[in-house]
Amino acid sequence: MSNTGKRALYQRIADQLRADIVAGKLGPGSRLPTEAEISKAWETSRTTAVQGLRVLVNEGLIVSDRPRGYFVRRREPMIYRPQKEFRAPAPDLDIFRQRVADEGDDREAAQTIEVVIVAPSTEIRDRLQVADGEHVAVRRRTRTLDGEPYNIQDSHVPLRIVQGTEWMNPGDVARGTNQVLAELGHEIVQALDEISIRMPTPDEATRLLLGPGTPVAEHIATTYAEGGRPVQVTINVLPGDRHVIIYERARQQQWGSS
Amino acid sequence: MSNTGKRALYQRIADQLRADIVAGKLGPGSRLPTEAEISKAWETSRTTAVQGLRVLVNEGLIVSDRPRGYFVRRREPMIYRPQKEFRAPAPDLDIFRQRVADEGDDREAAQTIEVVIVAPSTEIRDRLQVADGEHVAVRRRTRTLDGEPYNIQDSHVPLRIVQGTEWMNPGDVARGTNQVLAELGHEIVQALDEISIRMPTPDEATRLLLGPGTPVAEHIATTYAEGGRPVQVTINVLPGDRHVIIYERARQQQWGSS
């Protein structure tokens, strides 16, 4: 094999296929050439063809569905809104109206809930400001849509606050767990959202059925009661191919992206 | 090679190394065993060792610094706040105070700006609600910190709004471009933030010097003037290994993550 350019052959194979995909010549769901076809067309070994395909897999552009072949991936993100029921007069958001309305419409939402008591990790302890030996209660939720895992949500509260209360009930709480906390004297008045972007851990990849090349957002919501007292830390893990995170901002706040 | 378990050998190699990294046995910056050492230790071919290492590269856990070897990656994310100068009484955020204070402190920030006129993409046209043949002005910024690329920001405005104004000056506008827009009769009163998570395009990977296994957040901020009229669409591309996105929410809004 002669190196016609500086770029490696497997890179050029990937470039070619990627170009076909972004140009629409290979639309979502299309089947790609097989490894054998590619290696023949480029007069190279199958290993190199595989390497080229793997580039696109790691970019999240294609998936392999063995033994049927490689296919162009579909993306159908759902709306994720840390600010629920935002009441400011909404600007003209036709694009989203549609998709928001779709949420939970024809798709069947479900969730599994378990509640456990654990020693908090450093991340949780820092944000919850609990003492060193103090334990926390955790509501672990895995949400599914049409049977497909959708996201993971783990809420952490100091154990002393919720021990023996409805918060620890491992099932739905119709009026919402924040309402329960409010009734317990911990009404939430403020929150901090931190959103990090990273590749999933193998454990997350398993729980969320993530293919290679699928990054996740880790959304850590820390909620505070009056006086800046932290009440709850919720960690949400959102597969990048299934979510768009939406925030709305109104006049009383300042404008970024100047 | 006998398949001792179901899991492929290269997977088990990756598992072992990953465990060493998350356990801290291999701290940030540590050098990993060489490909040759791994293949010898596991009694396999170098190809399989490479395959195992590539798993971790694609997870963003390690980088190869040829020809020095593989190294455990460092993560030092900066704070990114779409809500700037948030004025609500801040909760106790010691963790972040530190890092926010660091911003632009000992590190040298710089940016390159260019302004061009283009036919808008569908994404832009939908959000900006411009007519079909109408053109838009784009301020393209690449921000660097200590000479390292940090993020990309492209602001789009209908051309008719800013033609011949200071907005199109390809340099700093001391009082901010939003102020310029306000003076032109387009004061911003509302905004919509959309955040998507994905792997970078090859072009973005080049511009931002992204290694493999580094996902990006695409933050699309659409700002609106009185009456829900869209004024500007800003697309920010944020490398996941260099940013944490922060939002604060206060009482007048509703609480998500219930």
Add this chain to the structure above:
DNA sequence: AAGTGGTCTAGACCACGCA
């Protein structure tokens, strides 16, 4: 039974940074 991708072998030559 045929064809697919998943994994693996045992080599090879190369570019590059460092001593």
Add this chain to the structure above:
DNA sequence: GCGTGGTCTAGACCACTTA
């Protein structure tokens, strides 16, 4: 020069799905 990772070859056997 030496050792590193980057790339590539020309095969091989396997598990799985579909015809």
